[in-house]
Amino acid sequence: MPLHAEIDRDLCASTGECVLLAPQAFALSDDDGLAIVLPGLADLDAAELLQVARNCPTNAIRVLDAEGGVLHETG
Amino acid sequence: MRIDPMQQSTMPSDALVLRRYDDARSALHNRDLSRQLDRSTFAEGNTRERILSVLHGRDHRDRRRLENPLFRTDRLFLYERELFPRIVREVMGRLASDRRADLYHLGRLLSVVLSAKTAGVDRDGTFEEIEELADYVAEFAQGTAIEDTVGDREAVRRRVLTALERFRERFLARSRRRREELLEAGAEAPNDLLTLLLSAKDDDRLGLDDDMILREVANYLSAGAHTSAQTVINTLLQTIPWADVAPARWQRLREDRLLVQRCVHEALRLRPTNPGLRRHAEVDTRVGGHEVTAGQLLIIDTIAANTDAEVYGLDADTFDPERAVPREVPRWGLSFGAGMHSCIGRTLAAGLPVPDEAGDDLPDNHLYGLVTLMVEAMLRHDARPDPDDPPEPDTRTVRWTRWRRCPVILAQAPAPPTGEPI
Numbered sequence: 001m002p003l004h005a006e007i008d009r010d011l012c013a014s015t016g017e018c019v020l021l022a023p024q025a026f027a028l029s030d031d032d033g034l035a036i037v038l039p040g041l042a043d044l045d046a047a048e049l050l051q052v053a054r055n056c057p058t059n060a061i062r063v064l065d066a067e068g069g070v071l072h073e074t075g
Numbered sequence: 076m077r078i079d080p081m082q083q084s085t086m087p088s089d090a091l092v093l094r095r096y097d098d099a100r101s102a103l104h105n106r107d108l109s110r111q112l113d114r115s116t117f118a119e120g121n122t123r124e125r126i127l128s129v130l131h132g133r134d135h136r137d138r139r140r141l142e143n144p145l146f147r148t149d150r151l152f153l154y155e156r157e158l159f160p161r162i163v164r165e166v167m168g169r170l171a172s173d174r175r176a177d178l179y180h181l182g183r184l185l186s187v188v189l190s191a192k193t194a195g196v197d198r199d200g201t202f203e204e205i206e207e208l209a210d211y212v213a214e215f216a217q218g219t220a221i222e223d224t225v226g227d228r229e230a231v232r233r234r235v236l237t238a239l240e241r242f243r244e245r246f247l248a249r250s251r252r253r254r255e256e257l258l259e260a261g262a263e264a265p266n267d268l269l270t271l272l273l274s275a276k277d278d279d280r281l282g283l284d285d286d287m288i289l290r291e292v293a294n295y296l297s298a299g300a301h302t303s304a305q306t307v308i309n310t311l312l313q314t315i316p317w318a319d320v321a322p323a324r325w326q327r328l329r330e331d332r333l334l335v336q337r338c339v340h341e342a343l344r345l346r347p348t349n350p351g352l353r354r355h356a357e358v359d360t361r362v363g364g365h366e367v368t369a370g371q372l373l374i375i376d377t378i379a380a381n382t383d384a385e386v387y388g389l390d391a392d393t394f395d396p397e398r399a400v401p402r403e404v405p406r407w408g409l410s411f412g413a414g415m416h417s418c419i420g421r422t423l424a425a426g427l428p429v430p431d432e433a434g435d436d437l438p439d440n441h442l443y444g445l446v447t448l449m450v451e452a453m454l455r456h457d458a459r460p461d462p463d464d465p466p467e468p469d470t471r472t473v474r475w476t477r478w479r480r481c482p483v484i485l486a487q488a489p490a491p492p493t494g495e496p497i
Binding site: 047 | 104136139144147403405413427442
């Protein structure tokens with residue numbers, strides 16, 4: 001089942017932890033240094049993606065399932 | 076010995092102490108709670124005023140966005156895989172002759188070379204200067220933890236201020252001059268904190284003045300080096316008795332760096348360098364099941380939260396680096412904080428989270444952290460506390476997990492230094 005991730009740009013502090021854990025799925029924007037989601041997100045399974053989201057120091061990654069249900073909330 | 080936060084002299088009677096993991100985590104993620112404690116008591120005339128770790132809200136986020144690029148992947152790999160092994164070899168090599176060391180001093184020496192590089196403190200390459208910087212680390216650490224000082228807080232403030240001014244003259248002035256000249260000439264300046272701050276000095280949003288830059292650089296030099304040295308001690312003091320239970324454990328520790336990293340994370344969970352994190356409520360808010368009123372002080376009892384049996388199991392207060400931990404919680408508990416103020420150097424110090432199962436594949440980009448490499452070096456040389464000179468707790472602070480000295484004897488002599496520059 002495809003998962004989605006969204007970055008809360010107000011919360012993101014550009015720590016880069018998501019990039020360290022899953023460089024295929026996240027990068028930091030050249031424009032403002034904030035996290036962005038890459039197409040490689042599809043390569044992560046739910047457990048891997050949730051671990052990245054839970055590891056984010058500012059809890060800035062929202063994880064959604066294919067129906068839009070929230071698996072991990074920001075804030 | 077267990078901290079009783081309510082015994083602290085600076086503790087108001089209505090302070091809320093949080094001991095459950097969920098409450099503590101909730102507090103650390105609550106953006107209505109700040110680290111801005113009483114300014115005249117803790118910040119003014121000290122290393123802490125307006126540094127990254129005490130800013131709040133948008134000011135904090137903007138400063139963190141400025142400074143976070145210092146901890147990107149390329150730097151972490153460079154430090155862990157290239158520079159630090161050489162530092163360990165050269166610094167340890169100096170112990171070759173007598174095989175004795177104070178682990179707090181040694182840990183600072185090992186850590187301060189790279190913390191100076193990150194901060195932007197130029198060195199002349201001599202070992203004497205590394206020793207001098209390690210002394211500043213110990214001095215500034217007293218200022219950073221001033222709210223938990225036992226005894227004369229004003230004396231600490233005076234000493235720290237004197238050290239700051241000496242540091243400005245001895246190190247910051249020449250480091251700054253070199254970067255300003257490079258920036259003015261349009262040349263490439265070193266990629267470090269000082270360059271970042273000087274480049275952003277005209278950005279009014281950030282409010283960077285000369286004294287603030289001094290304090291921020293001093294904190295970068297000190298914070299990571301001090302806490303890393305303390306964590307090396309706490310890891311060794313807990314790992315040795317655990318390994319002594321069975322020779323097979325020693326064998327695995329010598330062969331499996333991931334197990335050493337698990338020991339570091341487990342030691343951090345049980346002995347965080349700050350057992351009582353403070354937060355100040357900026358407005359009325361709610362933390363877990365608690366109503367909190369504006370102005371109220373909260374104490375997060377890190378050790379109680381990290382040993383919450385509902386999260387870490389019924390044996391949560393015993394040292395077991397191989398324990399199973401729920402996937403959604405870190406093995407190190409809340410020892411690096413959490414939320415906006417989580418430690419900026421966490422991955423550099425402790426690496427990335429270890430796989431849940433020992434048999435899981437380790438990704439190529441795994442980082443073990445510099446503390447893991449230091450502990451590994453101690454184990455490789457069979458370092459043990461000197462039975463005739465036991466570790467001395469740092470009684471100058473209520474942060475009882477800290478040590479003032481930890482004399483060790485190395486059964487295996489390190490190779491002599493090669494003289495390669497570090």
